[in-house]
Amino acid sequence: MRKVFSLLFFALFVASSFSQSKIIYEEISSFKLEESRRLKIQLPRDYDVNIEKSYPIVVVLDANYLFEPVAGNVDYFGYWEDMPEAIVVGIMQGDSRYDDCSYDDTNFMPEEKGASFFEFVGLELIPYIDANYRTAKFTIAVGHDFTANFINYYLFKDPPLFNGYICLSPDLAPMMDERLPQRIPNIETKLFYYLSTGSDDIKDLMEISIDLDKSLSPLKSDNFAYYFDNFEGATHYSLVARAIPSAMEKIFSVYRPISKEEFNNKLMKMDTPIHQYLLDKYKTIEDLFGLTNPIRINDFIATATACEKKKQWESLREIATLAKKQYPDTVMGDYYLARYYEEMGEPKKAMRTYQGGFDKEEVDFITVDLMLEKADKIKEDFGY
Known part of the structure; x- marks a missing residue:
């Protein structure tokens, strides 16, 4: 009994x-x-199992208290595929945050310890993480008040050190509110910027954020994805818990599986080929986040369903071909290819394609029984 219990405990521990x-x-x-x-x-x-996979980096300043809310949301969103799984790197600062974020009283750029910390992050920390972990070429920085101001300095590197900036109630240095609107339009790479405050935030910081929002909102472009939240009833500290998931959701919106809203408001309103939308979505994910992910089964089904509803049969054929290539052991590609043949007036090809999936894995509503039922119906209707 003790041996059985030990084995069970070990199995649970490993799992x-x-x-x-x-x-x-x-x-x-x-x-x-x-x-x-x-x-x-x-x-x-x-991470330890999928050794071929690379991951974006989320750098968290003020990690003494900011690490857990960021890491928890990254893990949660990654689990549900609402964002890529990512490596979260927290810099433990404590009281050193004030020296780390110090700036010159004249030009208001990092000086002394602040300048050293600026170079530490860019020239030592990021290369260290890249050298020791499997990283993708997409990085986000997260900061709160003093550190939220500090991460903005990396926008003045060419190119900027980070692809995404999550600024939680920033305590901006003088002139930063003027420099950012001047600098951002000159950045040629894709940039994500999230800013937040709360109605019960520290009054000066709330006003700083609202004024900065007025300057940044008009700058939205293909290269500058900008988001702002002013949370009703949120204090300087409670806004963190609401802002981080909001930031992740907004920054990684293109990464998420196709939702009902995306299906209804985009796919069903398209006049262009739907299969191209699917290809473009994953090319965007690759370009933005450095990730070459296989197309999700959910996204295959969503786009194929839209093709059927809009009678885009050539797009359905393209989607079926992609599905057969990426998921050859499933019935999905065969099912949609057979549907294409049905609509093209080739019932014999459709019947044989349905029958060809009898020994493959089922996917969602596409069962082996459904495939065989459709094959038998064609056989009965056409007397094959």
Whole structure:
């Protein structure tokens, strides 16, 4: 009995280790800072299993209190495929945040310890993470008040160090509200910028955020994806819990599986080929996030359904061909190809294609029984 219990416990332990994200503490020795800094790193759930996969990086300043809400949301959104699984890197700062974020009283750019910390992040931390972990070429920075201001300095690098900026109630340095609207239109790479405050935020900071929003909103373009939230009833600290999931949802909106809203408002209103929308969606994911993901089964079914409703039969054929290539062991590609043949007036080809899926894996509503029923119906109707 003891042996059986031990084996059961071991099995449960192994199972749980594969289903949870992993937290690692590391020390990084910094030449720029002339000291070591402690990092808190969360690796995705499948990091040790899926060794061919690369992951975006989310860098969290003020990790002493900001790491958990960010890491928890990254893990949650990644689990449901609403964003890519990502490596979360927290820089433990504590009281050093004030020196880390210091700037010159004249030009209001990082000085002394602030300048050293600026270089530490860009020249030491990011290269260290890239060298030691499997990273994709997409990085986000997260900061709150002082550190939210500080991450803006990386926008003045060419190209900017980060692809995405999550600024939670920033305590902006003087002139930053003028410099950002001047700098952003000159950035040629794709940039995501999220800004938030709350109605019960610190009054000065709330006003700073509202004024900055007025300057940044007109700058929206193909290269500049900008989002702003002013949460009713949120304080300087409670807004964090509402802003982080909102930021993740907005920044990674294109990554999410096709939703009912996307189906109704985009796919069903398209005059262009629907299969091209599917290809473009995943090309955008590759271009933005550096990820070459297989097309999700959900997205195959959504676009194929739209093709049927809009009678885009050539697009359906293209989707069926893609599905057969990416999921050859499932019935999905055969089903949609058979539907294409039916609509093209080729019932014998449709019947044989339905029959060809009898030994493959079922997907969603597409069962083997459904395939055989459709084949038998054609056989009965046409006397084959």
